[in-house]
Amino acid sequence: MQVHVKMGLVALLAGSVAVTYLCSFASKSFTQFFFSPPDQQKEISRVPKIRHVVLDESVVQGKRVFLIGDVHGCYDEMMELLHKADALRDDTVVIFVGDMVNKGPKSWEVLDFLRRSKVYAVKGNHEDHVLREYDKSKDPGYKLPPKYTWVGKLTSEEAEYLRELPYTISLPTYNVIVVHAGLVPGRPLEEQSNYEMMTMRNVVKTADGFEARKRATEGQPWAAEWTGPQHIVFGHDAVRRLQLYDHATGLDTGCLYGGNLTGLFLLGKERKFVSVKSRQSYINAVKVNQF
Numbered sequence: 001m002q003v004h005v006k007m008g009l010v011a012l013l014a015g016s017v018a019v020t021y022l023c024s025f026a027s028k029s030f031t032q033f034f035f036s037p038p039d040q041q042k043e044i045s046r047v048p049k050i051r052h053v054v055l056d057e058s059v060v061q062g063k064r065v066f067l068i069g070d071v072h073g074c075y076d077e078m079m080e081l082l083h084k085a086d087a088l089r090d091d092t093v094v095i096f097v098g099d100m101v102n103k104g105p106k107s108w109e110v111l112d113f114l115r116r117s118k119v120y121a122v123k124g125n126h127e128d129h130v131l132r133e134y135d136k137s138k139d140p141g142y143k144l145p146p147k148y149t150w151v152g153k154l155t156s157e158e159a160e161y162l163r164e165l166p167y168t169i170s171l172p173t174y175n176v177i178v179v180h181a182g183l184v185p186g187r188p189l190e191e192q193s194n195y196e197m198m199t200m201r202n203v204v205k206t207a208d209g210f211e212a213r214k215r216a217t218e219g220q221p222w223a224a225e226w227t228g229p230q231h232i233v234f235g236h237d238a239v240r241r242l243q244l245y246d247h248a249t250g251l252d253t254g255c256l257y258g259g260n261l262t263g264l265f266l267l268g269k270e271r272k273f274v275s276v277k278s279r280q281s282y283i284n285a286v287k288v289n290q291f
Contacts, residue, residue, distance in 0.1 A: 020263070044130045046163060048123070052189060053166040055093070055120065060173050062149050063089050064092045065266040066274075067178060068234040069251030071096065072126070073104025075113070077261040077276055085263055085274040088117075095169055097235035097251055098124025098180030101162075104256050104282050107150050123165035124180040125198040134159045167197045174266045175229065181236040182222040184211050201237050216240070223248035223285065231263065242273075 020255075071078045082088050100114060100121060102106035105131075114121060133148040133203045144152055168189065169178040182200045183192055186209045200212035204219035213219050216239060221253070226232060228247040235252040237243065242262060243250030249271065255261035258281030265272040 017165050022162070033082055045135060046128055046167055047194060048164045050164075050166055052168045052170065053120075054170045055171065057173050060093055060171060062091070064089075065171065065174065066092055066094050067233050067251060067264045068094065069253055069262045069268070070099040070124070070238065070255065071101075071104070071110055071261065072099055072256040072282075073101050073107035073110055074255045074261060074278065074282070075104075075106035075109040077255050077278055078110060078113070081261050081263055081274065081276045084276055087263070094119040095178055096121035097178055097233060098122045098165075099235060099252075100124070102126035102130060103147070108153065111154075111158055111162070115158065122164055122169055122178055122180050123162070123167055123198065127162045127165060128198055130154075131162055133161065139169070167192075167194060170230070171266070175231055175266075176233055176266060177230045178233050180234060182212070182234055183226065184212050184230055185222065185225045185227065199236075223250060244271075248256045254278075258282075 006125060035070070043283045058198040064087075066085055068078070068081065082094070086092075087094050094117075096119065098113070098121065100110050101127070104110075110204075114277040130148070130151055132156055133144055133146040136142045136150060137144055167179065168183075171178070175187070180198050182197070183189070184200070184203060199214045200222055201216045202219040203214040203222040204213055205223055205225075210222070210225060212222065216237070221237075221240070221243070223232065223234070223243055223245045226245065226248050231249075232248040234248065234250055237250050238252045238257060238259070240250060241253045241259065248279040249264060251262050251264060253262040253275065255278045258278050260275045260277055262273055262275045265274070
């Protein structure tokens with residue numbers, strides 16, 4: 001009888017430990033499965049349904065393809081460039097490399113043009129910032145910062161347009177991928193993070209490959225380390241202005257800061273640039289780590 005009691009107590013204790021362990025495991029598992037940090041939850045609300053878009057031969061066949069660098073609300077320069085390149089014709093596919101809006105003088109006019117025209121664009125960090133502020137502005141107690149006051153006039157349709165901009169546009173015919181900031185070398189496209197595609201400038205070499213950095217003061221330009229096979233066309237890096245690598249081309253030539261607005265025609269392996277001078281400097285200085 002005493003032996004059975006002892007055995008029963010042992011079994012009960014073991015069962016209690018097992019239940020405690022399972023509950024702890026389940027709690028951690030469910031937490032990991034259902035919970036994501038607040039910042040990630042907010043980002044999820046700004047992620048498009050389709051992250052990567054492909055424009056195949058059916059879209060570009062027999063047409064010119066013209067890629068445009070960071071506009072940043074410089075509507076007048078954008079229209080001047082489009083007219084100078086004669087890019088508003090039906091036989092031209094126009095693609096913007098992100099950061100079409102924000103900081104400059106006429107962001108809403110640029111957005112209105114994008115929505116009314118048959119053009120393509122990828123999402124930049126400033127489109128993401130606009131969506132962040134738009135979502136926050138739905139709280140009656142939230143006041144938009146001065147540089148985002150224009151966001152207050154956005155309609156739900158305009159916000160949805162920005163929300164659904166993809167992170168990349170691939171052009172298999174030209175073996176080109178358009179992205180706003182960059183791609184981490186050696187990493188498949190589907191494994192590139194949303195944040196890095198909108199914000200990276202440099203990479204740091206590690207034992208496991210490359211790690212992205214948003215500051216141009218750390219590591220090397222990611223485009224210098226990119227070896228293909230696709231040629232990447234990007235923006236985001238106004239400090240370095242026009243960047244020409246064997247497998248990457250950077251089109252942000254600092255229109256916002258008094259530089260130029262630059263476009264690129266894809267002509268096989270040849271690169272033909274068209275550029276217009278900024279009408280003024282809309283921001284006095286460029287910081288290396290500025291977003």
